[in-house]
Amino acid sequence: MSIFKKPEGLFYDELLDEHGTPRAIAKNIVDGLENIGLSELRNKQELAETTLMQAGVTFTVYNDERSTEKIMPFDIIPRIVAADDWKMIERGLKQRVHALNQFISDCYGEGKIFKDKKIPEEVISKNEFYLEILKGFRPPQNVWIHISGIDLVRDSNGKFYVLEDNLRCPSGISYVLENRDVLKRTLPQIFQQNAIQPVSNYPSKLFDMLKYMAPKVESPSIAVLTPGVFNSAYFEHTFLAQQMGVHLVEGRDLVVIDNNVYMKTTQGLQKLDVIYRRVDDEFLDPKYFRKDSLLGVKGIMDAYKAGNVVLVNAPGVGIADDKGVYPYIPEMIKYYLGEEPILENVPTYRCCEAESLKYVIENISKLVVKPTNLSGGYGILIGPHASKKECDEMVEKLKASPASYIAQPVVNISTAPTLTEDGIELRHVDLRPYILYGKEIFVLPGGLTRVALRKGSLVVNSSQGGGSKDTWVLC
Amino acid sequence: MLSRVAESLYWMSRYIERAENIARIIDVNNNLMLDFETEIQNQQWQPLVVTSGDEEDFEERYTEYNEANVINFLTFDEKNSNSIYSCIASARFNARTVRENISPEMFNEINNLYHYLNVSREIPPQASALKNVYETLIRFSHLYIGLVERTLLQDEGFNFIKLGRLLERADKITRILDVKYFILLPSVGYVNTPLDDIQWTALLKSASAFEPYRKKYHRIEYDNIINFLILEEKFPRSVRYCTRRVEDFLRILDQTGGSLSYLKIKALNKELNAITVKEIKHYGLHEYLDLIQQKVNEIGEAVYKDFFFLSFA
Secondary structure, eight states: OOSSOOOOSSSOBSSBOTTSOBOGGGHHHHHHHHHHOHHHHHHHHHHHHHHHHHTTOEEEEEOSSSEEEEEOOEEEEEEEEOHHHHHHHHHHHHHHHHHHHHHHHHHHTTOHHHHTTSSOTHHHHTOTTOOGGGTTOOOGGGOSOSEEEEEEEEOTTOOEEEEEEEOSOOOOHHHHHHHHHHHHHHOHHHHHTSOBOOOTTHHHHHHHHHHHTOTTOSSOOEEEEOSOTTSTTHHHHHHHHHHHTOEEEOGGGEEEETTEEEEEETTEEEEOOEEEEOSOHHHHOTTTSOTTOSSSOTTHHHHHHTTSSEEESOTTGGGGSSTTTGGGHHHHIIIIIOOOOSSEEOOOEETTSHHHHHHHHHTGGGEEEEETTOOTTTTOEEGGGSOHHHHHHHHHHHHHOGGGEEEEEOOOOOEEEEEETTEEEEEEEEEEOEEEESSSEEEOSSOEEEEEOSTTOOOOOGGGTEEEEEEEEBO | OBHHHHHHHHHHHHHHHHHHHHHHHHHHHHHHHTTSOHHHHGGGSHHHHHHHTOHHHHHHHOSOOOHHHHHHHHHTOTTSTTSHHHHHHHHHHHHHHTGGGSOHHHHHHHHHHHHHHHHHTTSOSOTTTTHHHHHHHHHHHHHHHHHHHHHSOOSHHHHHHHHHHHHHHHHHHHHHHHHHHHSOOSSGGGTTSHHHHHHHHHHHHHTTOHHHHHHHHOSOOHHHHHIIIIIOSSOTTSHHHHHHHHHHHHHHHOSSSOOHHHHHHHHHHHHHHHOOHHHHHHHOHHHHHHHHHHHHHHHHHHHIIIIISOOOO
């Protein structure tokens, strides 16, 4: 008897068809896992977890007296993406990031898209991520969104949609690389039977991109800027610095003198040319943003504007990944590129529009309502799962501040077989591919598959009980 | 190299060396006491805390110098910043902040040891029950040193790692020697008796020095032991070996040639090159060990000023 359960029909499953037979792309993998058997799979799962624990791929949980460390939950059954699907995703993501970059350029430049009335100007003028001091600024190579992670979901027909754009400091790439590493060690035999696109060249691609941003310097000095060891993504910061062989710096290691950024070294000051900063805009420079920030570097924005240092991603890109901007992205693609979007948005109601607001309030129990200014799955109302009271409270908030919300129909996001205490069960997943924008746009063939480990849950965020899987893009 | 990174590498290394030496000190004490009667055994715990220099801290939180208290204080007490647990936690914390500058193999081993110690907290605080833990620590330290030699680029960071370890070791070897000073013999009549011999043997073993010592001197003799552990040039756990290597690394690290730390280590080595065992005995062994500790301490402070806390006007 198969150790896999049959899908219940409502959702598209990534590995199994509606009869419970493996899809063509997943046949080798499913057969391989059947051969290994459930109890050996559990051993392998445990081995994988131990490996991650030993490598310190952990985040800290603070409770009582002593802090404990946990690994981000990891499932050893990989998620598979077919080669054809990937080709479409890759083209779609390149197109989308290209348009978003043009949009940001336009926002800090002439604002043509607003003058042509394709997007209402309020989207920007009321946007808290808009940085007035960058008006008229052009970043090196005209790239703003050097690194992005774009969340995709699949509906019950298996069609891909863009759920969310992450253009500021998308995290998770270290899990993509570590998960692959761990899986190679735990399931080597299954690896051998499949042609899987590698992800291990990401650090080289990232380094090339960073170097490309400082064309005038022959051998630019590059660093990753971290908020420090207590940041939840700290492991990723050290990992990327180590993999690229560049410095990992904190704000206190840097000083700005005459609009140049220097590192404090044992031999004195050393100039920095490119900074992959993992510190949010508001903490980046106490001279311009939050005055109480201890994470940033005073005057770094002056050095940036003077063209003496490159900041990656560019400050101010948050204007384009706001949930309030999301509904307009298809228009942007048409406007800037003259193309039809390859990857579609999930249909979205803009609550700032009266008619939409009325519809959302009347149908709130069928919809997902999201605040435009929060991420990480916070503040979301999932209508079908919410109580009457919760729905009523949300209606009040919508009436008070309609522009702060968007609403979407519930997407019956796809599932993938996942090892649980009750055996292999189907759990909901999304997919976050990573895109680098350097000399050209590069999409890493793979990405972070996040899985909602709680039975029936549609929320995949790690802060809400989500885990991750390795993602295999077939050749 | 970033000053912060250099400092973290230096401390990571010092903490690991420190933890190893506490394990060695407890282990030697435990071995020594197996040859004592129970009554005398109970008096032997205080010296361990005395040699660590943390009496005041101990007495604030514990009422009695007994086995359970002292073992707990030196091994698992998180409030004692020099306990084995605190040292390894600090070493790991430093390792995390400089992960990109050490090898994954090094990080994994430090991380594993930390998790192992967390599990070991369940073991009752008795030297015999914890023997495995101390031995594991010493083995880990050897492994760690091997990894430093074999998995790192031998650049500035490597030199700070070596510097930290050697300075710490120079200090700790004086403290291990001092344990013998505090250990009470049942009476003066025992001096130079087999019991005295057993104690010196245990002490040499705790410094992994017994066989090398035998090779050079064959017989257990007070003067030779002092000579071996303080002045021997060719044994890696002697004070002088460590301080000479410290001088080598400071010479490489100090590009100006005139840094305070370099001048101080040069002066100390000049002194160690000249002094004899006779003169040390005349000065008083315990007092002389104190003096070395003080000088090593000053060199540590100078390193801080020379490399980690530069002012950038």
